[in-house]
Amino acid sequence: MAKPATxxxxxxxxxxxxxxxxxxRFSDVVNDxxxxxxxxxxxxxxQRQPGEKECPQRCEQQYREQTKQRHGGGEREGEDPEHQLExxxxxxxxxxxxxxxxxxxxCEQQYKEQKGQGRGGDRDRENPQRESSEEQERxxxxxxxxxxxxxxxxTEEGNIxxxxxxxxxxxxLQGIDNYRLVILEANPNTFIIPHHCxxxxxxxxxxxxxxxNILKENNKESYNIRRGDILRINAGATVFxxxxxxxxxxxxxxxxxxVATSGHYREFFGAGGEDPESFYRSxxxxxxxxxxxxxxxxxxxxxxxxxxxxxxxxxxxxxxxIERHASSAKGSHQWPFGESKGPFNLLNxxxxxxxxxxxxxEADADDYKPLQDLDVQVAFANISxxxxxxxFYNSKSAKVVLVVQGTGYFExxxxxxWSQRRQSEQGGRQSEQEKEEEEQQHEGPxxxxxxxxxLSPNTGFVVPAGHPVVTVASGNENLQMLCFEVNAxxxxxxxxxxxxxxxxxxxxxxxxxxFSSPAKEIDEIFNxxxxxxxxxxxxxxxxxxxGGSHGPLESILDFAGF
Ligand code: CU
Numbered sequence: 001m002a003k004p005a006t007x008x009x010x011x012x013x014x015x016x017x018x019x020x021x022x023x024x025r026f027s028d029v030v031n032d033x034x035x036x037x038x039x040x041x042x043x044x045x046x047q048r049q050p051g052e053k054e055c056p057q058r059c060e061q062q063y064r065e066q067t068k069q070r071h072g073g074g075e076r077e078g079e080d081p082e083h084q085l086e087x088x089x090x091x092x093x094x095x096x097x098x099x100x101x102x103x104x105x106x107c108e109q110q111y112k113e114q115k116g117q118g119r120g121g122d123r124d125r126e127n128p129q130r131e132s133s134e135e136q137e138r139x140x141x142x143x144x145x146x147x148x149x150x151x152x153x154x155t156e157e158g159n160i161x162x163x164x165x166x167x168x169x170x171x172x173l174q175g176i177d178n179y180r181l182v183i184l185e186a187n188p189n190t191f192i193i194p195h196h197c198x199x200x201x202x203x204x205x206x207x208x209x210x211x212x213n214i215l216k217e218n219n220k221e222s223y224n225i226r227r228g229d230i231l232r233i234n235a236g237a238t239v240f241x242x243x244x245x246x247x248x249x250x251x252x253x254x255x256x257x258x259v260a261t262s263g264h265y266r267e268f269f270g271a272g273g274e275d276p277e278s279f280y281r282s283x284x285x286x287x288x289x290x291x292x293x294x295x296x297x298x299x300x301x302x303x304x305x306x307x308x309x310x311x312x313x314x315x316x317x318x319x320x321x322i323e324r325h326a327s328s329a330k331g332s333h334q335w336p337f338g339e340s341k342g343p344f345n346l347l348n349x350x351x352x353x354x355x356x357x358x359x360x361x362e363a364d365a366d367d368y369k370p371l372q373d374l375d376v377q378v379a380f381a382n383i384s385x386x387x388x389x390x391x392f393y394n395s396k397s398a399k400v401v402l403v404v405q406g407t408g409y410f411e412x413x414x415x416x417x418w419s420q421r422r423q424s425e426q427g428g429r430q431s432e433q434e435k436e437e438e439e440q441q442h443e444g445p446x447x448x449x450x451x452x453x454x455l456s457p458n459t460g461f462v463v464p465a466g467h468p469v470v471t472v473a474s475g476n477e478n479l480q481m482l483c484f485e486v487n488a489x490x491x492x493x494x495x496x497x498x499x500x501x502x503x504x505x506x507x508x509x510x511x512x513x514x515f516s517s518p519a520k521e522i523d524e525i526f527n528x529x530x531x532x533x534x535x536x537x538x539x540x541x542x543x544x545x546x547g548g549s550h551g552p553l554e555s556i557l558d559f560a561g562f
Contacts, residue, residue, distance in 0.1 A: 172464070193240060197266065200233075202255045229537035244322075251404075372484075398465055
């Protein structure tokens with residue numbers, strides 16, 4: 001039997017010989033960039049066994065283990081719930097595709113329960129008014145980070161990710177629990193396999209250009225789609241898409257309203273095979289044989305072929321052919337002249353507000369009739385770098401916001417979080433009677449909690465009706481946000497600062513009584529901000545005051561219309 005030391009020497013020697021013989025450096029073997037390794041591994045799979053599925057799966061498995069190690073993975077006592085959630089989801093992703101979303105829902109449930117237990121625990125919550133901004137961010141039930149999105153579909157060519165159910169995040173969001181936010185991303189020259197959803201859908205094209213096809217009882221509607229397009233898709237309509245661009249990804253945001261089970265929705269793939277799994281496969285063989293009047297071996301073959309997933313590569317030739325059908329489709333791009341059901345381009349519309357500090361586009365049922373029955377408005381805000389969207393509130397809409405580009409932050413005043421935290425501080429050691437008294441108190445004098453979160457692409461937040469909110473773009477780049485607003489009909493946006501500040505309409509006596517200050521002083525403050533809707537943000541204002549004159553960056557921004 002060989003001694004361990006001999007074995008080690010032999011191993012090292014072999015490794016040395018192999019590495020010198022084949023001319024690669026040792027660092028290549030242990031290249032510590034997992035993404036690179038994943039890419040390389042997949043490439044080798046394609047070359048060796050094209051179309052084979054297990055090989056790339058092994059690559060992904062390796063990749064997951066590696067990244068897990070990197071983030072200090074493994075079972076850990078006292079691991080924080082966010083990490084556990086992520087680890088649980090990873091576990092789901094390693095399982096079979098068709099159970100993945102249920103599995104991830106389960107993880108979220110666990111996470112929520114755990115967080116609930118942690119409430120009122122060891123965290124110091126002595127003074128909610130005087131906490132760090134970090135604390136404000138951690139306790140913000142209205143904010144959704146990138147990890148709040150769960151993969152519904154994930155292939156090499158793209159993915160579909162759904163934001164977790166609003167009620168899973170907080171019971172304060174129960175009012176919009178029937179809505180879901182979903183992102184679809186597809187690589188250049190790809191095909192997204194036909195499917196339908198048990199949800200009403202409003203779709204917005206954030207980036208890229210493609211085609212969308214909707215299969216109806218007697219015809220197929222086919223439209224070209226591009227950046228800024230809004231399109232309504234009825235629940236249950238079978239839809240497929242292509243990204244026809246050779247370079248740009250297609251990035252589509254979907255706002256869903258469930259029609260079956262509140263807050264839940266599912267994709268149904270008919271076309272497909274093993275992956276995406278075709279629902280035809282659920283029927284028994286004799287039923288299928290009778291339905292298709294075809295022997296089972298041929299059916300098994302048909303519904304067993306597709307293994308590449310729901311988003312797949314298409315050749316340019318195939319895409320050209322599909323596109324030809326689309327451009328000849330009736331009604332495409334006739335809006336607003338014909339009775340077309342085709343897309344409506346939001347960015348072609350005059351912005352509701354526009355100045356050097358930002359632009360806001362809004363489309364409601366008056367612009368695009370199909371939004372009417374859902375009572376949804378779609379808006380797109382582009383806040384110039386360093387600028388801010390002045391404080392305002394919506395009279396009756398709740399707003400679901402997705403950040404699509406840039407960085408910044410939002411701040412909101414919320415009486416609910418304030419009273420919830422009061423309750424949780426006293427939670428556990430309260431009698432029923434005390435709780436009741438407490439609740440009555442909350443119906444009484446109102447206090448507010450400032451909630452705040454940093455914003456970056458693929459994060460989101462919710463602004464409930466009546467809540468004053470401010471968004472600020474960082475000094476580096478414009479902050480671009482897509483907003484879906486529910487309860488849109490007869491909603492009013494009330495500004496709380498700037499030229500359109502509703503309080504400016506009050507008479508002298510009314511102001512003096514309200515603020516217990518001389519009217520002159522109030523007017524000076526209310527009239528100082530001459531901008532409407534968008535204005536220089538805190539940083540930009542400070543720079544201006546310090547510099548006295550415009551700095552070089554600002555002059556450029558001003559010149560460029562931003
Ligand atoms: Cu609130």
